[in-house]
Amino acid sequence: MTRSGSLLGMPAYPAKPEPGDxxxxxxxxxxxxxxxxxxxxxxxxxxxxxxxxxxxxxxxxxxxxxxxxxxxxxxxxxxxxxxxxxxxxxxxxxxxxxxxxxxxxxxxxxxxxxxxxxxxxxxxxxxxxxxxxxxxxxxxxxxxxxxxxxxxxxxxxxxxxxxxxxDVHELRPADVYGDVDQDWKNPALLAQEPDMFPGDGWHWHGPGRTVTGPTWGGCLEIVDWNLRVGTHIREPAAYDGCVLFLETTEELPDAGYVYRVLMCMGERGLLGRFAAAVVGRPKAWSLDRPLPPEEKAAYAEAQREAVLRAFAEYNPDIPLVLNVDIGHTDPQLVVPYGGEVTVDAPAGRITVRY
Structure with missing residues (x-):
């Protein structure tokens, strides 16, 4: 098992509410x-x-x-x-x-x-x-x-x-997922569940080892903005041993943009610092761009290929799992930002400590 050396200095968990609070x-x-x-x-x-x-x-x-x-x-x-x-x-x-x-x-x-x-x-x-x-x-x-x-x-x-x-909580691949938004201009739709589609599991790449570390990342587009501003991004060594997690939004950024953000993270000396990476299922439909099924599939595949290309160039020797339901798809699983996550490639499991 690879255990992050930064865990001793990882962010602290706040106290939790109780019913009635x-x-x-x-x-x-x-x-x-x-x-x-x-x-x-x-x-x-x-x-x-x-x-x-x-x-x-x-x-x-x-x-x-x-x-x-x-x-x-x-x-x-x-x-x-x-x-x-x-x-x-x-x-x-x-x-x-x-x-x-x-x-x-x-x-x-x-x-x-x-x-x-x-x-x-x-x-x-x-x-x-x-x-x-x-x-x-x-x-x-x-x-x-x-x-x-x-x-x-x-x-x-x-x-x-x-x-x-x-507690430690295991994230699991969704049997069914959704990324087709209900139109809130028609509140009657809230009486019914959104459209769901068969899940196709997680996509594992890289070496078969287990990594535990604190997470960092979030929405790719917002990470990009923070990188551009620079004020709230630390020196690359601060992310040593962390587990990177990223996902994209309903703006449906194209694969070229996704690759270029990761490329710039690589050239900054940042992408290579992470010990593992978890990448969200691409949201491939929005009210502004209601893609038909074949275009949804092509969009999602192009984004995954862009991610694989970037990691192959800048950090090829880490466990990398794609298609996880974090962020803008449904179910919206919860990742502790800065909390402890274990990416267990041999077992195909991700566990988080909340």
């Missing part, structure tokens, strides 16, 4: 609850009724066009409030990187709490990673808790374990 629900990215209240309210109801938590909204949670400073003020306030035991996000967005300079690192660092979010929330997950705090990539209110029909059973199991426990 208050949890903040924020929109540090986009305040989509202000446009689509139905999936948001459904998510809040499940938080209350199925998880026994008390969701607390903040001023910008539904406020469209709120400033980065105002959104940061909500984040600071939620972490500072001793009655708030976890912080959940409504959904992602596209400009959260502008929020980071308004955050108070002393407040967040002195009051660690479980933070849940994907996509644009990669910014905050990475910010907390730099403060030495484990966060959770997954569990957005509108997409996971507010899913049509019912919560995805695999996602519900993962988010429940991540919210309430520090």
């Amino acid at each position: 208050k949890v903040a629900v924020l929109s540090p990215g986009a305040a989509l609850p202000g446009i689509f209240p139905e999936p948001y309210e459904l998510g809040l109801a499940r938080l209350r009724d199925d998880f026994g938590l008390v969701p607390v909204e903040y001023p910008t949670t539904r406020e469209l066009g709120s400033s980065p400073a105002a959104r940061a003020a909500d984040v600071n306030a939620a972490f500072a409030d001793p009655e708030i035991k976890a912080v959940l996000t409504s959904i992602g967005g596209d400009d959260q990187i502008k929020v980071l300079r308004h955050l108070d690192p002393e407040v967040l660092g002195a009051n660690p709490k479980p933070f849940f979010g994907i996509s644009d929330n990669t910014n905050l997950c990475n910010y907390l990673w730099n403060l030495g705090i484990v966060s959770y990539y997954g569990g957005t209110v509108m997409t996971v808790f507010g899913r049509g029909g019912r919560m995805n059973p695999q996602a519900e199991q993962a988010v429940r374990a991540a919210l309430f426990t520090h």
